[in-house]
Amino acid sequence: MSLTTQFCTMLAMIAMGSFFGAALDTYSRFLKRGTRKRWLVFINDVLFWLFFGLATFYVLYLVNFGEIRFYIFLALICGYAAYQAMFKTIYLRILETFIKVVVRIYRFFVKSLQLLLVRPIRWMLFVLISIIMALLKGLWSLVKIILLVLLWLLRVIWKPVFWILKIFWGLMPKKIKKSVEKLYNYFAGKSKQIKNKLSNMINSWKKDKNEPK
Secondary structure (H helix, E strand, O other): OOHHHHHHHHHHHHHHHHHHHHHHHHHHHHHOHHHOOHHHHHHHHHHHHHHHHHHHHHHHHHHHOOOOOHHHHHHHHHHHHHHHHHHHHHHHHHHHHHHHHHHHHHHHHHHHHHHHHHHHHHHHHHHHHHHHHHHHHHHHHHHHHHHHHHHHHHHHHHHHHHHHHHHHHHHOOHHHHHHHHHHHHHHHHHHHHHHHHHHHHHHHHHHHHHOOO
């Protein structure tokens, strides 16, 4: 390995050490270990270390085709120490500012969406439902009025018809009256028989259903 390659490898590993410090602080900021379950923290830790290990090896492969030397670990530690000493405070401030900006943009977007889309749709639905309910109430009132008028007309019409039928019934011969009464009694008896059969069938079905199997 040439000196130039070694020098580039040292710089790359120092940068990866600093990147590790920033990534660890970012990861800790968003993870919030105290509020997470242990198994979830364990899985996240494994994924974090796996990601950093693969990223480090990839950078090392780009610089010196993946040759691992002892000074690589020293460079990583130096980079991490440099981040802790010089860049951590600045980075955390930038991170918090970035988070606040993103949160404010998100809240602004949500409020704008509510003002421009959600609230107008709610208002339109409210107006539409109110109009439909008013129309239904008016229609029901109209139907009730029509039914009352029809009922009144039927009562007015039925009384003279009833008296006319009663007069005709009184004028009919007794033979015809008896035939009509027999026919009426026949159909009434048949309907009663059918009703009794249906009630017996329903009662037997209920008994069969309630009996334990």
